[in-house]
Amino acid sequence: MESIDPSIHIGPQRSGAAEMWGKFRALGGLGHLVDGAAPAVGFLIGYAAINAEIGVLIALVVACAVAGYRLLRGDSVKVVAISVAVVVVFSLFVGITGEGRGFYLPDLIICGVGTLAFGLTLLGGRPLSHWISRRVGLEPAAHADPQQRIRLHRRVTLAWFAFWALHLVVMVPLYVGNQVVLLGSVALILGKPALVVMLAASWLWVRRSLQHPGSAAAVAVSGA
16 A cells, blocks of 8 residues: 655644745745845836836846845855846836836736636646646645546636736736836736745645545555
8 A cells, every 4th residue: 555645644734824834935935025026116116217218227236136145145046047037028028018018018928828728727627736736746646536636626726717817807907008107016916926825825725635534535545
């Protein structure tokens, strides 16, 4: 019989809030708050005070400063480089569109792709969160009741669909109306910080579903 993962089924359970906070920190949530917020705030200050070009310049300077600080602390070069690259891509869209609101166009594209991806897999009966959880090892490779797991992941995938769709519902009208400062303020809340919180909440949701009193039988056993 295959042994049950002790990290899932053995030991006292912490409160949901404490467990989620632990995962938030493990995902680098605090660092992502700075990575995502500082350059964006810099852009908004520069845009509101002078113009979009100055906003881009400030955003890039802030991103590089944060990257230098994190490298000195010993953070991963790859993660830091990705954070800077994201700001560079967002900044390029200001030049491509010739408008300050272009800084947030990549954000809207990402939200559109996320909405379509989770929505289409939900309609197709193969929820995306199930595939992702399997890939990262959160979801058991085999299960005594696979349909029960699919039902669970339909709800998780629906939550992710709503998460991305909410971004579009709130941000698209602001983008169309060229309300750059308000759009940027909303993006600060719905951007990286909200994404890390959603990842932590999804991890806790799936993990707790495997800790349910009746779920031990759900982990498949091999052989007799």
